[in-house]
Amino acid sequence: MKVRVRYFAAFREAVGMEAETIETSAETAGELFSECTGRHTGLGNFPSSLVAVNDEMAAWESSLNENDEVLFFPPVAGG
Amino acid sequence: MKVRVRYFAAFREAVGMEAETIETSAETAGELFSECTGRHTGLGNFPSSLVAVNDEMAAWESSLNENDEVLFFPPVAGG
Amino acid sequence: MKSFEITGTAIDLGVFRQRLLDHSCGAYVQFEGWVRDHNEGRKVLRLEYEVYEPLAVKEGNRIIDEAIARFGVTRACAIHRSGLMELSEAAVVVGVSSPHRGEAFDACRYIIDQAKARLPIWKKEYYESGMAEWVNCQRCAHPA
């Protein structure tokens, strides 16, 4: 299935792009993250990353659907 | 011995005066307070009162000396 | 500059906060005690603080020194009003700045808790009914 992936802050800089549309067999947000970590050196190994699906914060075990927009957030640091 | 006693806020209003000089045999601030409670109806029965001697907060068991100035504070309510 | 002050006039919060600014600090916590319009079911119109200033200032500065020593915060100040006040004026302001937020919250809380329990300050509430009463603190030290 096809999903849209968006990268933020340190992730965007590591990957070198803001977003990409990919064909994946990942069933969960976590699996998709692992897949993207494999595709892009510099991404991943961020122990406290967060994920959102379609502009809602999500669990790594959330299942994905066709055309979902998946947002990968490096460790946040507000305040 | 002779001591100066000062009353504040609700105590001053209960006793009807700001201060008095009294001759006492009280050995501690607590004993003096009991004595004053006996002299003035309306004073006392304040479970959370505080006492200061010569402008320093004091314990009720502090001993008194000739010419001490003893301040009786009803329960405080700052803030 | 004293850390603890008593004032008979409205507290200028901008000036107060200015004193706590410090480039080494990432956190600032401020507490304000406001004049509430009710207490124990009665409507309060205004209130009055009686302060025994010599001891309040001495003991207030002691509390602030304790907070700085205990929590390791960078700066701490407080101002308390005396005399008559109107609704929603700040009766007391406490400000604490420090590198991180945990100790700033703890120190600010410590200062206001101790101030309410230890400072020779009394509050008289004036009610809609025309009555006025001294308010008794619930958390005062107990006599021997």
Added chain:
Amino acid sequence: MKSFEITGTAIDLGVFRQRLLDHSCGAYVQFEGWVRDHNEGRKVLRLEYEVYEPLAVKEGNRIIDEAIARFGVTRACAIHRSGLMELSEAAVVVGVSSPHRGEAFDACRYIIDQAKARLPIWKKEYYESGMAEWVNCQRCAHPA
């Protein structure tokens, strides 16, 4: 009026506090996050916040609703900066008013703790050396 806002310009603290005023409240607690001049031994000249605003606002308002429900406070608001900032500007302000102080302190602490852990906001520090780096939060949620 939203409870949680993102702004690209300096936060007006006077206007902010005005929104929290309430005659039924005796306590007001305000937290400010300031830009520190150092982090882990390096001198910081200025910093930049990247905010993913659609989700930050949604999640920020959720945190404030949680705090009000959980601690029973009367009002709570927060504003977070985005973009470039100079030293000792406020990056975030949280304000909570309530009848008594205990819950105001607890709710304010809850909001800033949750905001730091949950909001999609990232901080990039610019150092004296000319380097710049994204700051990693120590208290973020862990992936599965």
